[in-house]
Amino acid sequence: MKMIPVETTINGDQTEFLCNADESLLDVLRDRLGLTGAKEGCGTGDCGACSVMLNGRVVCSCLVLGVETQGAEVETIEGMADGETLHPLQRVFIEEAALQCGICTPGILIAAKSLLAKNPDPTDTEVRYWLAGNLCRCTGYDKIIKAVQKAAAEMRAA
Amino acid sequence: MRYVKPESYEAASALLAAEDGIARILTGGTDVLVMLKAEMVEPDLMVDLKHLPGMHDIAAEDGGFRIGAAVSSAELGEHAALKAMWPGVVEGAELIGSTQVQNRATIVGNLCTASPAADSVPGLVTANAVARLHGPHGTRDVPVVEIPVSPGKTMLAKGEFITSIYLPARPVGASDAYLRFIPRTEMDIAVSSAAVSLELDAGGTITAARVAIGAVAPTVRLVADAGAAIVGTKLDDDAIAALIAATEAACSPITDKRGTIEFRTKTAGVLAKRAAHIAYSRAGGKT
Numbered sequence: 001m002k003m004i005p006v007e008t009t010i011n012g013d014q015t016e017f018l019c020n021a022d023e024s025l026l027d028v029l030r031d032r033l034g035l036t037g038a039k040e041g042c043g044t045g046d047c048g049a050c051s052v053m054l055n056g057r058v059v060c061s062c063l064v065l066g067v068e069t070q071g072a073e074v075e076t077i078e079g080m081a082d083g084e085t086l087h088p089l090q091r092v093f094i095e096e097a098a099l100q101c102g103i104c105t106p107g108i109l110i111a112a113k114s115l116l117a118k119n120p121d122p123t124d125t126e127v128r129y130w131l132a133g134n135l136c137r138c139t140g141y142d143k144i145i146k147a148v149q150k151a152a153a154e155m156r157a158a
Numbered sequence: 159m160r161y162v163k164p165e166s167y168e169a170a171s172a173l174l175a176a177e178d179g180i181a182r183i184l185t186g187g188t189d190v191l192v193m194l195k196a197e198m199v200e201p202d203l204m205v206d207l208k209h210l211p212g213m214h215d216i217a218a219e220d221g222g223f224r225i226g227a228a229v230s231s232a233e234l235g236e237h238a239a240l241k242a243m244w245p246g247v248v249e250g251a252e253l254i255g256s257t258q259v260q261n262r263a264t265i266v267g268n269l270c271t272a273s274p275a276a277d278s279v280p281g282l283v284t285a286n287a288v289a290r291l292h293g294p295h296g297t298r299d300v301p302v303v304e305i306p307v308s309p310g311k312t313m314l315a316k317g318e319f320i321t322s323i324y325l326p327a328r329p330v331g332a333s334d335a336y337l338r339f340i341p342r343t344e345m346d347i348a349v350s351s352a353a354v355s356l357e358l359d360a361g362g363t364i365t366a367a368r369v370a371i372g373a374v375a376p377t378v379r380l381v382a383d384a385g386a387a388i389v390g391t392k393l394d395d396d397a398i399a400a401l402i403a404a405t406e407a408a409c410s411p412i413t414d415k416r417g418t419i420e421f422r423t424k425t426a427g428v429l430a431k432r433a434a435h436i437a438y439s440r441a442g443g444k445t
Contacts, residue, residue: 004161021159021160021161021204022159022161022194022204024191024195043195044192044195044196045188045191045192045255045256045258045259046256046345048256048258051258054261057230057232057261057262058257058258058261059258059261059262060256060258060259060262062191062195063187063188063191063192063258063259063262064187064191064262065161065184065187065191065204067161067206068184068187068206111257111258114257115257129257129344130257131257132256132257132343132344132345133255133256133257133258133259133345134256
């Protein structure tokens with residue numbers, strides 16, 4: 001199959017890659033660019049473990065073709081921390097033990113960050129609905145919701 | 159699989175018409191890429207249309223709105239004027255999948271997947287929405303209700319695709335609502351669903367009504383008798399009983415893992431009743 005050249009911006013960096021027409025953005029990130037933060041859970045858009053930002057919106061990267069990102073801006077979990085300084089959501093998730101195995105965590109952090117950008121002071125219900133497409137099989141969600149709220153309060157005060 | 163971004167609508171329809179193998183159209187990708195992954199379909203040609211002019215626009219037109227085929231559910235929900243005029247259409251679109259899916263999924267894709275359980279379609283049907291098709295022989299307008307013909311099949315001809323959906327203007331004192339039954343609160347496929355669109359006179363009497371049901375027949379179904387049952391009323395008990403009876407009579411569902419024939423039929427009637435009350439209240443009626 002003929003490989004297609006794609007130019008895109010990932011976490012602020014100009015990036016070029018070659019991929020097949022039917023290759024998902026998730027596979028491109030993980031297998032071609034070494035960005036393994038986004039995970040494949042279901043591969044069909046149900047679990048949210050592969051969540052990334054595409055042109056400012058949170059999407060499942062398993063439901064985006066790599067070739068679709070020509071000229072697009074992609075943000076992944078690898079771009080969330082500022083150098084060695086974790087994003088407040090990342091730090092609070094660790095402090096509050098809002099994760100166990102960690103497979104769902106990159107996707108939840110990306111989705112939660114996009115919620116707080118749109119709505120800095122969400123209700124618990126709003127957080128739960130926003131994150132309905134991010135499945136976690138370990139924590140039971142309570143700690144996740146609490147961590148998002150704690151980070152949100154911190155970010156509002158900053 | 160070849161991936162192509164044609165330069166124009168004309169080039170897109172020529173490309174689709176000339177393809178001997180399996181062709182698919184990509185806008186939101188939330189159905190087609192799942193089918194690809196599951197190997198339910200192995201297209202030879204994938205035509206990406208979302209860069210073409212008008213595809214991302216929600217434009218005011220003759221008092222209503224024209225919605226481009228690549229407008230996402232999330233973008234519909236963020237459009238205050240559209241949501242105020244057609245809240246039932248928008249709430250259907252906003253029930254499709256998760257936040258992530260709503261950021262990509264489109265009502266045109268939902269319509270063309272032609273699932274009987276498509277959440278955005280009953281609202282479009284009660285809204286009298288019209289799809290604009292582009293094909294090798296030019297453009298034509300087709301009512302949304304006529305697009306799906308059976309599960310997974312549409313009436314679109316080879317080389318044709320939908321470029322936009324038109325939601326017409328509506329008078330003051332009109333509104334709509336959509337409800338579905340699912341066993342959880344989010345991220346599921348409708349077991350049954352109903353949309354109701356109403357127009358009221360100044361006294362709160364219903365002057366026009368359209369009712370559509372989903373997941374209870376091979377396609378989303380417009381139930382003319384159910385609409386007629388509440389015209390001339392203020393949703394009194396007799397009118398509601400007639401609405402439910404007409405709705406149930408129009409159901410011809412299957413029994414599967416999501417629900418039985420009896421359950422789907424019963425809940426479709428209940429959802430039509432509740433959606434009618436919500437639409438009535440949104441239109442300014444008081445019961």
